[in-house]
Amino acid sequence: MASPHRFGYLLVHFVEDPDGHGEQIYFSLSHGDDPLAWDRINGGRPVLSSHAGTTGVRDPHIIRAADGWFHIVATDLRVWRAEGQDWEEFRRHGSRSIVIWDSPDLVTWTGPRLVDVAPPSAGMAWAPETVLDPATGDYVLHFASALYADDDPRHEGPALAQLLTTRTRDFHSFTPAEPYLSLPGGVIDMTVAVDDDGRIHRFAKQDDEAPGSWQVFQQVGDRIDGDFRTLKTNLGQEFGPRVEGPLIFRANDDERWYLWVDQYGHLPQGYHALTAPTLDGEWQPVPGFSLPAHTKHGAVLPLRDGEWERLRQRDADGGWSAP
Template identity: 50%
Template sequence: MTQVDARPASAGGREPDRAAQARFGYLLVHFVEDPYGHEERIHYSLSRGDDPTAWDRLGVVVESRLGTTGLRDPHVVRSPRGDEFFLVATDLRVFGGDDAGWDAWQRHGSRSLVVARSTDLVQWSEPRLVEVAPPEAGMAWAPEAFWDARGGHYVVHWSSTLYDPADTEHAGESYSRILCATTTDFVTFSPARVLLDTGRTTIDTTMIEHDGRVFRFHKDNSPGGRELYMDVVPHALSDDAVVLAERIGADRFGHVEGPLVFRANDAERWYLFVDQYGEAGQGYRPFVTDDLTSGAWKPMDGRFDLPDRTKHGVVLPLHDDEWHRIAEAFHP
């Protein structure tokens, strides 16, 4: 990992508007499931040209020696002016670390996120641990960051179990809900608040904005629940949600989680990758729609070329120079 200047920058500035530049190619930022090695690090996979269905794995770009020394569930957000990127990830090492198990990790896991910054998507700053979840939380998992133009800040959200403050041992019963905090620089964060509490175990929220509304995907992990479902809200911090679809991917792929969603560079088309788990060959499986507002997702026809065990991350649509810069930096 190569270190760059980690000083944060504000959302203002005079840099050119990158939105007007040609979009080309996609970057998939993810981790790899490997019970036998240490792959709980941040990996890159790069689209073959402008094709979001064919990918080449480039390798590891960020590794953590902090906290649990594991990095899972990475997410990258582009700044509103397009000249810097922030990475957030779960501080959890499942393989080769503390073997306490999932119940213990949800009660006494890391309440911090791993954060890094880049200006070119090639070099990343040394990662930092930022404590965002309150003491009554059991952990802070699957973080994502969303630029909220309405509020002029990033909304960073994650899943946490919450316990009564008097239950300092976190021995009681609880369930995961989605918490959030706001930031402008990924150094100072507002106090955490509950963003989504359905009374059922909810994890892996992701968001995308379209036509002035925010479309969200969540995993309901409760028995008999909605499984992976989709809703829409007026803005990122709203609790006025309308459910558009439930049990996405369940009939075809069984257990799925860790959704990522992105818009195609060249068309009014959206891709939804869902993370299949619990079976051999686990990893992302693709869905597609030409109408994000419909909630109707079709399994993608044809070839989908992505190595197995590519797990829980984000696809970042790129500009032409970004794709070529990454390709030149990482391809042998």
């Protein structure tokens, strides 16, 4: 079978907007095959919205499944709402569900649907992502959650954010969630990439207040559920003292990788980019990176075989009306 022609990139994300409702799914499309210049398409309006659960979605991730379908998973969380922000309440009594959409072509989407993934002892299910496990052929869904003691049903005691995993083959049914990674102070926002040797690289964020925090860090291992060693820490600190939400993707020409980190310590918030020739390389800031302000925590999908043209044509034909 011929290799697919690769051209262009899709960024699926949300927008930080205290005065509006940016906690929806937005699409940004690269300028042709340039991964450093982007337009927020659909006239800057969301492409997908959720009226289920909290009615807000953050931290979306998109995967191209082995059967050719695409799946978006997102946090069921609306921070900016009339009754105000309460991050402590979100952590202790937030949604234990994620929001999912499905598509055969990136243009037509079904959903949203809520799927419970976190156990009753969990306070929330944040920043879900899926990755194909090459060792088993199923998909690992990982997300951040705080687990409270069994004798603390009201979630009043202490609990740190940690990473949990569950598995699926159809994006409808999921195995019971299991603890995956915990660190002093808490850990969130994991994303995963596989290198040419089949090694698993995971990037995540240790809590800012943890003594000697690694901040955004990179680890490598041979299996998703195996042992990992730390390669890099404090990634993206040149962009500000508070960065999170790493995303990772490989350029279509195979000559380099891009690591984006989401700066949230000052305005304007949004992504900044690092690059390296290999996942083991030295990450360097990218000059000339162009992305609309307040483009927040999402995922980049490298496109194939006319997908960029299909998305651009749909945008030219009037775009999407978020349901």
